[in-house]
Amino acid sequence: MTAAILLVAYATAVACSGPRLMRYADWTHRTPRVGLALWGALALSFVLAVVSVLVHLAAPTGWFADCAGVVAAALAEPGGADLRVAAPVAAAVGLLAHVAAEVGAAFVGAARERRRHADTLTLVGDTRIRPGLTVLTHASPAVYCLPGRTRRIVVTSGALELLDAQALAAVVAHEHAHLCGRHHVLLGLAEAFGRAFPRVPLAAGFAADAPLLVEMTADDKAARAHGRHILAAALYTVAAGNAPRAALAAGRDDVLLRITRLLRPAEPVGRGRRTAVLTLAGMLVLLPVVSACGVR
Template identity: 40%
Template sequence: MTHHILPPLGLALAAGLLIPWLLVRARWTQQVPRLALTAWALCGTVFALSAAVLPAQLLLPGRTLHRITDTALALDPPSPGRLADASLPEAVAAVAALVVLALPVAGFARELLRARRARARHTELLRLVGRYDPALGATVLADARPAVYCLPGRARRVVVSSGAVSLLTDRQLAAALSHERAHIAGRHHLLVAAAGAYGAVFPRLPLARLGRKAVPLLLEMAADDRALRACSREELATALYTLAVGHAPREAFAAGGPSAALRMRRILTPFHPGHPALRGAIAVTSAVGAIAPLVMACCALPG
């Protein structure tokens, strides 16, 4: 039984502790945020699946594990009669696996519902005090403080304060609007909800604790990169500087905010995107390539 439990345990430890620790200390993550976000998402998926497999590895004998593995690889789901004849250890292992998988899924749904309700309340407020500007494609809010933010989801909209309209040039305002539309098009609120769910379900896990802080920042950087396709670095950096003091609802994505200074420095600092991306891709691929044969070998050994 020992060799069977090592692969999922090792994967859970790597995805839940080691790789998140390496990601928050790596420089390439801020240069290629989309690759870094993919790495965070893979860590979350691998940890959940590995943790779900552990109860079966602990409770079931080797022959049963091999039979389940062969059935899964053959894409042959068990019949209702086979499920009814499952032994007590098999039933306990199945229930434990479902509970482990259900925890982050339920947390994800709860985060989405909570954020959706908050955005709905803010949308109703905007209908009363805001004014839609078809030229900007955004709702203008009478407020002297410069702010640009978006409300993602079904009732998606971009909001601009009158202070931002008066302080930003047309090109700078267009850059800020492109940044917010990148959040909406990329459905970034789903990744924020996933990071929040892990943080709520596994608060002490480094994957959850570190990811809850890293993912929103990487999403802002990814939106910056998308906006730079239609504007210059100087225009976007100036817009971020002007909007840094602006305020936005908690459930919204704001162009400015506390991360503006770090993102301005990143935007104005030249870098070669190919080098860190290649290094990060090689690191992730190497880790997966090194672990996959071990998992397959251990699962194939007789119990």
């Protein structure tokens, strides 16, 4: 019971204090990949902590020690498992099923929307003008990608008119970074976590912060290849362009903040600090797991 109380306190602290700490961290925009890793670790740690609380209520000596016995007793004969034990196990399974359902809904919904848009692009897009790109006739300058099975990079005719060769290469590299990094998966998980726990500050913070950090991650990769100033100018050009909700667009998500970040780069985060944050992320995930395995 002591472990369950401590885990409740831990889950509450992670849910309420985690987003506040992330909000005031001065390094997340300097190393967005590490920031995303810590957000993901906090989210996973919260879910595991809540599940571990239920596990301890059902099996105080640990998940692996007693839960198998609980399930075996329940299957052996009706009433074989005490309700005080079976109820927390059922709640834990229900919680995991709820999270899994939200993840599935987020991914299925986004994939369906991308397929519909891809079908439209097949009819109205032109792949002959620029090799590797789908050109859409539209005056608004926009560049975006459709990840997943519909994988393609879309450029409007308005963007082609305004972007020179270097600028176009920079924003296309930005979109390639999204596709290669499978950023839509991370965004889908963040969205699902926010939908699964709509009143939890951690879930709302992760869902709100993930899109910007993903864009900054793609910015960094494109800037290393094509230069910060060239990418910043290209982002300014396509900032007003529209893109479907399920796409990842170069000009979306606080583009002015991203341009300022590119033009006025902050001092990089040292390797030691990055290692410390990643170590903390691993510890956050392991703590509830170790507890569920048998820590009293």
